[in-house]
Amino acid sequence: MARVIVVTSGKGGVGKTTTTSNLGMSLARLGHNTLLLDADTGLRNLDLLLGLENRVFFTGSDVLNKKCKLEQAIIEDKRQPKLSFFPLCSIHGSNPSIIGEEVEELISMVSNKYDFILIDSPAGIDASFQNAIRMANEAIIVVTPEVSSIRDADRVIGILITHGIKNNKLLINRIRPKMIRNDEMMSMKDIQNILGLPIIGAIPESEQIIIASNRGEPIVLEKKLSAVGMAFENTARRLEGQEVAFLDLGNIEAKNLVRRVLCKFLVKKPKEIK
Ligand code: ADP
Ligand code: MG
Numbered sequence: 385m386a387r388v389i390v391v392t393s394g395k396g397g398v399g400k401t402t403t404t405s406n407l408g409m410s411l412a413r414l415g416h417n418t419l420l421l422d423a424d425t426g427l428r429n430l431d432l433l434l435g436l437e438n439r440v441f442f443t444g445s446d447v448l449n450k451k452c453k454l455e456q457a458i459i460e461d462k463r464q465p466k467l468s469f470f471p472l473c474s475i476h477g478s479n480p481s482i483i484g485e486e487v488e489e490l491i492s493m494v495s496n497k498y499d500f501i502l503i504d505s506p507a508g509i510d511a512s513f514q515n516a517i518r519m520a521n522e523a524i525i526v527v528t529p530e531v532s533s534i535r536d537a538d539r540v541i542g543i544l545i546t547h548g549i550k551n552n553k554l555l556i557n558r559i560r561p562k563m564i565r566n567d568e569m570m571s572m573k574d575i576q577n578i579l580g581l582p583i584i585g586a587i588p589e590s591e592q593i594i595i596a597s598n599r600g601e602p603i604v605l606e607k608k609l610s611a612v613g614m615a616f617e618n619t620a621r622r623l624e625g626q627e628v629a630f631l632d633l634g635n636i637e638a639k640n641l642v643r644r645v646l647c648k649f650l651v652k653k654p655k656e657i658k
Pocket of ligand 1: 393396397398399400401402403557558559587588589590591593594597
């Protein structure tokens with residue numbers, strides 16, 4: 385049976401879909417059969433981040449309405465055959481909603497075929513959030529080091545626990561070490577102390593994420609992994625149960641700064657340390 389993990393947050397726009405696509409691709413690259421389920425029925429964009437938008441013809445809703453077979457709605461990634469994508473319902477059409485029992489039925493149909501099912505959920509206050517968490521036995525709560533994100537995450541953790549999901553971990557996204565050093569941003573330790581949950585991943589702020597998203601290529605597909613790609617891959621390894629130390633993001637940032645200054649004197653375009 386698959387480990388069913390919901391990727392969620394309190395606040396919107398903190399990086400749930402980015403996390404789902406990169407973690408999913410990493411888990412598949414590590415050899416696990418992985419299914420990514422898009423349960424954010426309002427802002428469905430996991431297909432875009434995976435570059436699979438042109439291959440979505442059917443959805444989970446169509447499977448339940450007997451418009452197609454299950455295999456027709458699940459899309460296998462051509463770059464990584466251990467990764468598949470399953471949109472729950474269409475963003476087009478008059479009634480894109482899907483109810484909790486239906487989500488439950490769909491996940492039951494697929495759970496014995498995969499090692500991991502990652503559910504990209506809407507933020508914790510949206511109506512369809514309850515559907516997304518229904519079949520999950522674990523949760524990754526994505527937070528950014530901002531007070532609003534942390535306060536909202538706290539509420540969501542309370543809801544998850546009320547629904548019996550007790551295996552919860554934090555993924556801190558968009559970390560800027562320089563701001564932490566200057567006391568302008570909360571540190572990982574501060575966030576962990578406030579929310580009282582273990583940290584499974586620490587991802588730096590990176591322009592490369594935006595470029596990768598626009599290309600529809602998860603950043604962990606790069607030939608030579610950047611710091612952010614490595615941070616996602618390390619998160620996948622921790623999910624597997626490996627003990628992996630957190631990257632020294634401050635050190636990577638400092639080395640990039642030195643390189644930029646040197647290149648300015650040499651009038652060369654700086655190359656970021658990967
Ligand atoms: P959510 O699914 O929580 O709404 P997304 O994954 O769609 O959030 O991310 C929201 C925006 O933030 C996107 O434009 C994405 O490219 C950007 N983003 C996410 N993580 C990072 C990061 N570590 N560094 C820079 N930009 C990021
Ligand atoms: Mg999203």
